[in-house]
Amino acid sequence: MEESWASPLTSVAALPLLFIFMWICKRNHQRKIRETSKKLPPGGRSWPLIGHGLKWYMAVASSHPPKFVEDQVRRYGRIFRCNLFGKQAVVSADPSFNRFIIQHEEKLFQSCYPKSFRDLVGRNGVIVVHGEQQRKLHGIAMDMMRAEKLNLMNSHFLADMQMVMVAINLMVNQLLGVSTESEIGEMARLFSDFVDGCLSVPINLPGFTYCTAMRARKTITRKIKKMIEITREQTRSAGENGVLGRLVEEENLPDDVVSDFIINLLFAGNETTAKTMLFALYFLTHCPDALEQVQDEQMGIKRRRGSDVLSREDYEAMPFTLCVIDETLRLGGIAIWLLREAKVDIEYQDLSIPKGFFVVPFLSAVHRDESIYPEALSFYPWRWMDQENKDKRNWRTSPFYTPFGGGARCCPGAELARLQIAFFLHHIVTKLRWVQVKEDRMSFFPSARLVNGFQIRITKNPDEVVD
Numbered sequence: 001m002e003e004s005w006a007s008p009l010t011s012v013a014a015l016p017l018l019f020i021f022m023w024i025c026k027r028n029h030q031r032k033i034r035e036t037s038k039k040l041p042p043g044g045r046s047w048p049l050i051g052h053g054l055k056w057y058m059a060v061a062s063s064h065p066p067k068f069v070e071d072q073v074r075r076y077g078r079i080f081r082c083n084l085f086g087k088q089a090v091v092s093a094d095p096s097f098n099r100f101i102i103q104h105e106e107k108l109f110q111s112c113y114p115k116s117f118r119d120l121v122g123r124n125g126v127i128v129v130h131g132e133q134q135r136k137l138h139g140i141a142m143d144m145m146r147a148e149k150l151n152l153m154n155s156h157f158l159a160d161m162q163m164v165m166v167a168i169n170l171m172v173n174q175l176l177g178v179s180t181e182s183e184i185g186e187m188a189r190l191f192s193d194f195v196d197g198c199l200s201v202p203i204n205l206p207g208f209t210y211c212t213a214m215r216a217r218k219t220i221t222r223k224i225k226k227m228i229e230i231t232r233e234q235t236r237s238a239g240e241n242g243v244l245g246r247l248v249e250e251e252n253l254p255d256d257v258v259s260d261f262i263i264n265l266l267f268a269g270n271e272t273t274a275k276t277m278l279f280a281l282y283f284l285t286h287c288p289d290a291l292e293q294v295q296d297e298q299m300g301i302k303r304r305r306g307s308d309v310l311s312r313e314d315y316e317a318m319p320f321t322l323c324v325i326d327e328t329l330r331l332g333g334i335a336i337w338l339l340r341e342a343k344v345d346i347e348y349q350d351l352s353i354p355k356g357f358f359v360v361p362f363l364s365a366v367h368r369d370e371s372i373y374p375e376a377l378s379f380y381p382w383r384w385m386d387q388e389n390k391d392k393r394n395w396r397t398s399p400f401y402t403p404f405g406g407g408a409r410c411c412p413g414a415e416l417a418r419l420q421i422a423f424f425l426h427h428i429v430t431k432l433r434w435v436q437v438k439e440d441r442m443s444f445f446p447s448a449r450l451v452n453g454f455q456i457r458i459t460k461n462p463d464e465v466v467d
């Protein structure tokens, strides 16, 4: 009796609960379907401990750094998973995803460097800081290096630049306002020790390159701080203090931050530009037609100008030389890949990338992709004269051409670097002739270089116009 009374009542009360239960089940089921269809990028097995490190190293040390990436792309597609530097990594040879990564710095991804590197380049430096501090320092660097400012910053800038053409000397001269030969020479020597350490095994014991670099860093920092003091005491006319003067007077940054800022600019701007100059000469040596066209263009400028010092207008009148520089950056761009870490769980198209994974946009895989650049492995500067490639060539916006990175960390020195390389080529091709005396090849490990040091025999150009 009790049962027959309770039963209809229970059924009525249970009905809404049953609906809720079914709705929750359905929702969970749909979520599960969604979650399983969003999956980790595909990837192959790797060796314990070393992961894919050996194959990665062999490719990067060769003259075709995307080799490992290309092999994986053939198997798994342009976005794949592997094991690098002791961690799970997602590597991309996909132009759109690369752009997505560099455009979402700070929100989804974050650049990351080992502690040993951060200690060396400076924990306050723009390269390693994040968030508000990075934005502020990056803004200052961008502002300083803007093309129109390069002319205004220092009325002697372009002339100085051509007198102290060795990249590091130029950087020391411009950044610190140091001009005597002995001061520049000493800073250049210290800096060379410092840079070697950035690319070495981080053992901080006497006799090791890293330790020598840390010592060099201390001396450089002491010198910069002394210069800051002197700069504060002196009031020179605008522009005469170099970048250091502007940082101290206009930006009002603490001394430690100014010092790391300068060291970062020296580090980021020196090797990159000097190596690109070297690669440009190497490519031109192996492409006589391009060399002849650069020589004609530059001799024309020299004849018109009638002097050794170039101006901004001359820079704008060398379209073919700029194609040579852009083609050099495409094939021999110093930054072949960038390193990021996923800050949060990320979903991109039907893929998920868990928080903490390394994410590696492999720039040179795109630069050497046959489906994007026909005859991709040939040095062919004329491709950039093609109007169809105008958008592709715009390194500020193009997903296909990113030698200077992009987004919040795009290279602030890009214009300065192109200007320096163009002027370097002008002086070299108008004044000298050379013959390569030893076979050579590019390698990108531990940093971009020509393995035999590009040995050439140099003679004076017999056609040089005497001023």
Ligand code: HEM
Binding pocket: 111, 126, 127, 128, 134, 138, 141, 264, 265, 268, 269, 270, 272, 273, 276, 333, 334, 335, 338, 339, 402, 403, 404, 405, 406, 408, 409, 410, 411, 412, 413, 414, 416, 417, 418
């Ligand atoms: C051919 C020469 C150069 C190349 C190929 C180059 C390339 C790059 C690339 C790819 C990045 C982005 C790194 C990343 O996203 O993790 C970068 C950043 C940077 N570059 Fe350059 N660079 C060159 C010259 C210069 C010069 C001349 C300067 C300064 C005078 C400079 C200063 C910097 C700085 C400070 C950063 C860090 C920006 C930040 O993290 O906010 N670079 N460069």
